[in-house]
Amino acid sequence: MKFGCHVSIKEGYLGAAELAKSLGAEAYQFFPKNPRSLGVKNFNETDATACKQFCKQNKLVSITHTPYPTSLTPEDNKQEDVIQSLQNDLEISEACGAIGVVVHFGKQKDSKDPLASYHVMINILNAVLENWEGQCKILLENNAGKPGSMGTTMEELVQVRKLCDDPDHIGFCLDTCHAFASEFWTGENTDELIMKGSELGYFNYLEAIHLNNSKYPVGSGKDRHANIFGHGYIEASQFELFLQQPSVKKVPMILETPSEFGITKEKEIKQLYDRWG
Numbered sequence: 001m002k003f004g005c006h007v008s009i010k011e012g013y014l015g016a017a018e019l020a021k022s023l024g025a026e027a028y029q030f031f032p033k034n035p036r037s038l039g040v041k042n043f044n045e046t047d048a049t050a051c052k053q054f055c056k057q058n059k060l061v062s063i064t065h066t067p068y069p070t071s072l073t074p075e076d077n078k079q080e081d082v083i084q085s086l087q088n089d090l091e092i093s094e095a096c097g098a099i100g101v102v103v104h105f106g107k108q109k110d111s112k113d114p115l116a117s118y119h120v121m122i123n124i125l126n127a128v129l130e131n132w133e134g135q136c137k138i139l140l141e142n143n144a145g146k147p148g149s150m151g152t153t154m155e156e157l158v159q160v161r162k163l164c165d166d167p168d169h170i171g172f173c174l175d176t177c178h179a180f181a182s183e184f185w186t187g188e189n190t191d192e193l194i195m196k197g198s199e200l201g202y203f204n205y206l207e208a209i210h211l212n213n214s215k216y217p218v219g220s221g222k223d224r225h226a227n228i229f230g231h232g233y234i235e236a237s238q239f240e241l242f243l244q245q246p247s248v249k250k251v252p253m254i255l256e257t258p259s260e261f262g263i264t265k266e267k268e269i270k271q272l273y274d275r276w277g
Helices: 012-022 045-057 076-096 116-129 154-163 176-181 190-200 236-243 265-276
Strands: 003-006 027-030 061-065 100-104 137-141 170-175 206-211 253-255
Touching: 003 265, 012 027, 012 045, 027 253, 045 076, 061 076, 076 100, 076 116, 100 170, 100 206, 116 137, 116 154, 137 154, 137 206, 154 170, 154 190, 170 176, 176 206, 190 236, 236 265, 253 265
Parallel strands: 003 027, 003 253, 027 061, 061 100, 100 137, 137 170, 170 206, 206 253
Antiparallel strands: none
């Protein structure tokens, strides 16, 4: 099993990979550019190549995460900005050797036409991937809304992927906190989740897991992460049953947990390896 965490690119892409390794991680996530902007970055290709080589030598797996303003259901005047930004994210991620770029599933735009947002998502994904020939994929992440909200079921994720022109460049990232918040995964329905996901083909394209506990009870709809052990509503035994499933066991697992309780990423990664590694 490969555990890791989100790291900063303050010291560059190679610096981020070196930081991840120093924390005891075998997988990590990073923002390819400024996380608060949709701007296109002219990145340092030498640094990116060095990062890719370092990861290969040290058997590190990486994913990236799109900037916060990225939305697959943007307003009309923001669509081109999102498309160019996502294409830029893919280019940087590919150069660094990342396996995928995580992007949150879209939000409902039109209450009178529930399908409108799905059409926008598919059009955006098609535009982004139209000329993409790299290995790096877009990884759709499940949302943390109330049960029934857009982006909270495997059926939606699988169907959007199927309806895109280039599904081979689309995979999934499962966030355990989001899943718990939306009752996608309750902690008690692991067998049912695995069975349904296998039938739908979801797990065939699951490339990464955001391993997060939840500060709020199941079904809360709230996206508030907690540390894996002792600080959330998902019990260690529930995580254990989930992580032992063959469908998820070999998927890279990335922590996006808080540091407010003094638990460093190095310590939390060690806790994961000690218990399940």
